[in-house]
Amino acid sequence: MSEVVRAEVVADSPRCELGESPAWDERLGVLSWLDITGRRLHQRDAAGAIRTTVLSEPVTSIGLTDGEHLVGTRADGFASIDPRDGTVTPLGGTLGLPPGDRMNDGGCDPAGRYWAGSMNTTGGTGTASLWRLERSGRVVRILDGLTESNGLAWPSDDPDTLYHVDTPRQRVERLGVDASGAVRARTTVAELEGAPDGLTLDADGNLWVALWGTGRVRQLAPDGTPLREVRLPATSCSNTAFFRDTAGWRLAITTAREDVPPDRLDADDRHGALFVADVPATGVPAHRFHG
DSSP: OOEEEEOEEOTTOOOOSBEEEEEEETTTTEEEEEETTTTEEEEEOTTSOEEEEEOSSOEEEEEEESSSSEEEEETTEEEEEOTTTOOEEEESOOOOOOTTEEEEEEEEOTTSOEEEEEEESSSOOSOEEEEEEOTTSOEEEEEEEESBEEEEEOSSSOTTEEEEEEGGGOEEEEEEEOTTSOEEEEEEEEEOSSEEEEEEEOTTSOEEEEEETTTEEEEEOTTSOEEEEEEOSOSOEEEEEEEEETTEEEEEEEEBSTTOOHHHHHHOTTTTOOEEEOOSOOOOOOOEEOO
């Protein structure tokens, strides 16, 4: 791994307490992302203008749908999000997560279903799970025994083969899931230093993994070989997504003020901003929820 790319702050980017879940809608030319703690949805249009909507309750992840609404997760389940007025409507019922757990990252698969995992927020281990919202609205529990379910991405048109991160395990895994929702295969793709968080794929199948606490995003080949690194001054980088503007395909990186020492926050106001990096890669349109 020889090449290092520097990321730059997006002009007028809001500073998020916990920036997360960037999602690019190629039909509208809009990049959306969340401030989970700040209970806000930010959206940047093709001209660079940013609109912020206050949400009716905290949302932890978002994905695209066939309509105007977004799909995503609230603290204890799945949700539909209206980006026009911020209304969050539960989908699939309450999951009944263990005390101290909440829903976390999510993503749409090629079959139009929305997957999302939970995380423990109080220092516990093994209480979290990975879930899937079917197109019918039914919820299926896929995998138990997790602690902080994070990045999700699909390397092919097979909706039941996916990359997944359980952050404390410090690895990216490939899961194979059968028709019933049971995990039939689980292999390690890469072991990473730091805390691997959200991730995305480029058109060549390479992964771009945000490493929380390091100020770095690592590009990995499909077999886990490290290829290049993106560096940014905000240490709490949380997630990645490709989007397109007048400069072509670019990599968006969400960051947070969370877990940054007060002296660093005082010294550099870029923590929590949205960053972009011009990397030699092409993105792919995001999958949509067809529920």
